[in-house]
Amino acid sequence: MFQDRTKLSESIREFFRLRGYIEVETPILVASPDMSPALSPFETELVAADGTTRRGALITSPEFSMKKLLGEGLQKIYTLTKVFRNSDFFVDDAPKQHNPEFTMLEWYQQGMGYEAGMDETESLVKFCLQAFGKEALQPFDRVHIPTRFKELTGLELCDAGAEDLRTACMSLGLTTDPADTWSDLFHRIFVTHMETKLPKAGAFVYDFPKQQAALSRLTPDGKYAERFELYIGGQELCNAFSELTDGTEQRRRFEEEQAERTRVGKPSFPIDEELIRLLPSVRQPTFGNALGVDRLLMLLTGANSIEDILAFPARKLFT
Amino acid sequence: MPSPNDIKKGTVINMNGDLWIVVEFQRVSPGKGSSFVRTRIRNIRTGKIQEQAFKSAETLTFEDVAYKNMQYLFGDQTGYTFMDNVNYEQVSMSGDMIGDDTKYLKEGLPVMIMTHNENPIAIELPKKIHYKVTSSPMAIKGDTAGGNVTKEVTLDNGLTAHVPIFIKEGETIVVNTETGDYVERVSA
Numbered sequence: 362m363f364q365d366r367t368k369l370s371e372s373i374r375e376f377f378r379l380r381g382y383i384e385v386e387t388p389i390l391v392a393s394p395d396m397s398p399a400l401s402p403f404e405t406e407l408v409a410a411d412g413t414t415r416r417g418a419l420i421t422s423p424e425f426s427m428k429k430l431l432g433e434g435l436q437k438i439y440t441l442t443k444v445f446r447n448s449d450f451f452v453d454d455a456p457k458q459h460n461p462e463f464t465m466l467e468w469y470q471q472g473m474g475y476e477a478g479m480d481e482t483e484s485l486v487k488f489c490l491q492a493f494g495k496e497a498l499q500p501f502d503r504v505h506i507p508t509r510f511k512e513l514t515g516l517e518l519c520d521a522g523a524e525d526l527r528t529a530c531m532s533l534g535l536t537t538d539p540a541d542t543w544s545d546l547f548h549r550i551f552v553t554h555m556e557t558k559l560p561k562a563g564a565f566v567y568d569f570p571k572q573q574a575a576l577s578r579l580t581p582d583g584k585y586a587e588r589f590e591l592y593i594g595g596q597e598l599c600n601a602f603s604e605l606t607d608g609t610e611q612r613r614r615f616e617e618e619q620a621e622r623t624r625v626g627k628p629s630f631p632i633d634e635e636l637i638r639l640l641p642s643v644r645q646p647t648f649g650n651a652l653g654v655d656r657l658l659m660l661l662t663g664a665n666s667i668e669d670i671l672a673f674p675a676r677k678l679f680t
Numbered sequence: 681m682p683s684p685n686d687i688k689k690g691t692v693i694n695m696n697g698d699l700w701i702v703v704e705f706q707r708v709s710p711g712k713g714s715s716f717v718r719t720r721i722r723n724i725r726t727g728k729i730q731e732q733a734f735k736s737a738e739t740l741t742f743e744d745v746a747y748k749n750m751q752y753l754f755g756d757q758t759g760y761t762f763m764d765n766v767n768y769e770q771v772s773m774s775g776d777m778i779g780d781d782t783k784y785l786k787e788g789l790p791v792m793i794m795t796h797n798e799n800p801i802a803i804e805l806p807k808k809i810h811y812k813v814t815s816s817p818m819a820i821k822g823d824t825a826g827g828n829v830t831k832e833v834t835l836d837n838g839l840t841a842h843v844p845i846f847i848k849e850g851e852t853i854v855v856n857t858e859t860g861d862y863v864e865r866v867s868a
Contacts, residue, residue, distance in 0.1 A: 399714055448715075451707065453688065459707065534730055536695060538738040545714050545735055552708050552718045553731040597708075 362672060365493075365662050369654065370441060372492040373466055376485050382437040382468060387426035389443060393633035394418040395425070397575060398621040401447040403461075404628065418630065419445040422651055423467050424576065425636045428604065431469055431647060432639025439468035441654065450675055456666035458596065461675050463667075464654040471644040475587045475603040478648035479503065479565050482591055482599060486563070486657070493661040501563035501593075506555070506570075507585060513554055518547075518570055519584040526550070544572050556592065563593045576611070577602030578646070587646075593660055601650035606643040611636075682742045684717040684734035690804065692724070692743040692796060699724040699743060700732075701794075701802050703779065707736075724801045727776025745794050745801070752789040760785065762793055762803075771800045778803055784857050786811070786837035805857040810866060811835035816849045830862075 374384065392415065394402040402418040409415070420426075423442050430438055442465055449459040473481070483501050490497050507518040514521075514529040521529075526546035530537050535549045547570060555566065567589035571579065574586035587603035605611055615632045622629040658670050668674040687693075691702045700721040709715040715736045722729050734740065750762040750771070759772045760782065771793065775782055777800070784805050785791075792804040816833040830842040833849075841855055843862045854863040 399709065449709070451685070455688065455705070457707075459709075534732075536732060536734070538735055540737070541735070542714075548714065548716060549733045549735075552716050552733045556708070557718070557731060 362670065365670070366658060368492055369489060369658050369661060372489045373439075373441065373485070373654070376488045377439045377468065380437070380481075382439050382470075383435070385427070385430055385435070385438045385440050387420075387423040387430075387440055387442060389420055389445075390417050391420055391425070392417055393425065393630050393636075395421045396615060396618040396622060396629055397421075398618055398625060398627065401627065402630075403445050403447050416630070421446050422465060424649070424651065425633050427467055427469055427649070428576075428643060429636055429639050431471060432636075432642040434642075436471045437469070439466065441466050450679070452676060456668075458656065458659075458667055460655065460667050460671060466652045466654050467649065469604070469647060469649040471647045473648040474646040475567070475589060475601060475648055478601055478603075478650060479567070479589060479591075481648075482565075482601065482650055482652075483563075485652075486591070486593070486598070489657060489661060495661070497563065499562050501565055501591070502560045504555075504559065504564055504566045506551075506566050506568050509555055509566075510550070513550065544570075547572070556597075557595060559592045559595070561594050563591065565589050565591050574605070574614070575602070576605050576614075578605045578607075596656055596660065597653075598656050598660070599650050599652035601648065604643065604647040604649050606640050606645055606647065608637045608640045611640055681739045683736065684738060684740060685736050686742070687717050687719060687734070687740075690745070690794060690802065692745050692801070693721065694741040694743050699796065699801070703729065708733075722776075722779065722802075724777070724796070727774065727779075729779075743796055745796050747792045747794055747804070750791060750793045752785050752787065752791055754787065755782070755785065762791065762800075773800050773803070777801065781805055781857070783839050784809060784837075784855075807857060808854050808863060809857055810852050810854055811837065811839065811841075812852050813843075813847060813849055816843075816847060 400421045402421050404418050407415040407417045422444050423440050443462055444465045445462050447461060450461045451457060487497050510518045516525055516529060523543045523546060527537050530546055530549050533554060535553060568580060568585040569588040571586055577586045577588040580587055590600050591598045619629040655667050655670060659667060662670060664670045687702055687705050689702055693700045700723055702719050703722050704720040706718050708718050716733045718733050720729060721732055748764060750764050753761045753763050759774045760778060761770055761772045763770045781803060793800050794802040813833045814836050817831055829845055831845050832840050833843050833847060834840050841862050843853060847853060847865060852866040854866060856863050
């Protein structure tokens with residue numbers, strides 16, 4: 362088990378060394394974690410020597426710290442770090458793709474767009490496959506989400522309203538829930554009719570709806586988010602962007618997320634002001650990618666469940 | 681109230697009066713949105729299979745099901761017949777209800793029959809089944825594509841499996857019914 366993991370982290374470090382990246386360390390305990398409404402960070406409290414306390418949380422990704430380093434002038438950086446997501450914990454025996462604590466690889470390159478980012482991601486995965494004696498001869502497919510969506514539903518994704526999506530779900534035989542948001546309705550179609558139909562050998566899906574832009578910039582026509590994910594064997598492996606570097610827009614999105622968190626009854630955290638201050642110093646374009654190392658290891662070793670590649674899966678620690 | 685997070689293989693979901701049995705499921709958190717449980721479900725009445733995504737936060741209606749130990753007798757044009765070893769009661773099921781699992785059936789195989797309101801709706805196979813190899817090609821080179829040297833053999837119920845090249849005709853092997861993979865050779 363540890364031989365495989367060692368081989369993988371060595372391959373990843375070798376790949377980035379050859380390409381002139383430097384490895385950085387980022388904090389796991391922070392004051393402002395990612396506020397995406399879907400995420401539930403582990404919250405904690407920092408107790409100072411003078412008895413005063415401060416709210417804190419464990420990172421769900423190292424993204425904010427990485428971008429601050431870019432803003433301070435680092436050009437090509439990567440990190441391998443533990444990240445934590447509460448609620449991603451299931452106690453049954455079914456094969457799992459989630460563990461509340463997992464290893465993430467994040468890398469950034471200033472001056473690179475997301476198309477070149479796809480090439481680099483493909484090279485990285487193939488470099489690791491090769492280290493494990495597996496060859497991937499075929500280039501990974503590249504699936505343009507709005508095109509695929511139009512084939513399925515006849516709709517222009519950027520113009521479709523929530524009611525259009527609801528109708529599209531119905532005609533595809535999918536159930537909907539009255540509480541569904543635009544993104545929920547899109548995801549019902551995405552997870553049943555797009556994700557599962559991707560070539561198993563590897564496929565990028567790119568150009569996400571603006572509603573799922575997160576921290577990415579928009580395509581030049583303003584219609585979509587310059588974001589992609591890579592799927593291999595039906596499994597999502599990474600999530601990548603051309604990074605948003607507009608501090609004002611980023612603040613607007615954070616405020617939207619705060620409001621949404623409050624609406625669904627989740628705690629929100631203060632906006633990371635240092636990130637907002639440093640973002641405009643990041644060059645355009647800048648590429649960033651977050652890749653689940655455990656999922657990659659599952660793929661390389663043929664493991665069916667994330668618990669097969671972890672020495673201490675959460676389910677054994679929290680019975 | 682049952683939530684999609686309680687879904688397991690074999691859970692029976694009532695959607696607008698139609699009953700669907702969960703054949704496969706996987707929890708997915710697409711991008712940064714709500715989490716979903718993606719399922720492949722089979723309509724108990726029509727046998728139709730579809731993919732359905734349930735949002736973790738929504739509420740579902742599950743149906744109670746019961747299980748009976750039975751053994752497989754035979755299959756013909758009318759369907760597949762199983763017998764209760766205790767009271768000798770026989771039930772017949774269509775191929776649609778059993779789906780892909782029909783290929784694992786062999787005479788005398790013990791299975792669990794899932795019933796809803798006394799009607800059989802699905803079967804559950806043993807995780808591992810023994811089969812006798814009835815025909816095996818002489819492997820000179822084997823199939824080395826996957827890195828492991830294997831060959832394809834035919835088993836006593838017509839099922840085929842990829843096995844290591846040392847397996848000979850007449851030997852008994854164990855097959856995993858969840859993956860269809862060869863597990864081990866049973867020593868005589």
